Amino acid sequence: MKYRALITDIEGTTSRIAFVTEVLFPYATEHLPDFIRNRQHQAEVALELTAIRQLMKQPEADIEAVITQLHRWIAADEKVTPLKTLQGLVWRLGYQQGHFTGHLYPDAAEQLKQWHEQGVQLYVYSSGSVEAQKLLFRYSDFGDLTPLFSGYFDTRVGAKRDISSYAAILQHLQLPPGQVLFLSDIAAELDAARALGMATCQLIREQQTPGDHNIAEDFYQVEI
């Protein structure tokens, strides 16, 4: 075993891109407006609305203007932290009500279980909020997989293409970079991790553009 810890991306890596773009995002687009209108004064929602108005540079923006902004961000796949937090809150209802389950590729579920049994510490780093990540694995097609994971990171540690994000994660892991393997389908994310000495492997499951990292077509091909 070369690595003590493995960090995995979600969209395009453990899970089909279409699950995010054709199930999760449309669900958020449809349900966020009423969710926000009805809960705008609840603390966990109000906090995010304040952050969104700051980003809009319109502290007095009314709730409909905020909703319009959120729809624009979703359509453009902007990884804006308060949007991601609100999406997680809406998806929580979707999972709880059985509107969808957390899609994972079977090889990802199988290998994550095996690596966990072998003693590898498993982490997730996704632009989806930590809450959204936990939901996907808790309500996964393969049952509750959250016991496999030692921790979760989202855009609160920084953007996935920024080297500083991986420095913050390594600080948290307290492991030498060479003992940590990062899996993603996006070469630019892997470039940032590798710049600090982390090991990398690019998942090419669909039409992803290859970089110059080790490549795997599925988790069975990942060498750990």
Ligand SMILES: CSCCC(=O)C(=O)COP(=O)(O)O
């Ligand atoms: C936690 S599932 C939702 C994924 C999401 O919102 C997203 O933006 C995908 O980001 P990733 O970093 O996993 O590619």
Ligand SMILES: [Mg+2]
């Ligand atoms: Mg990805």
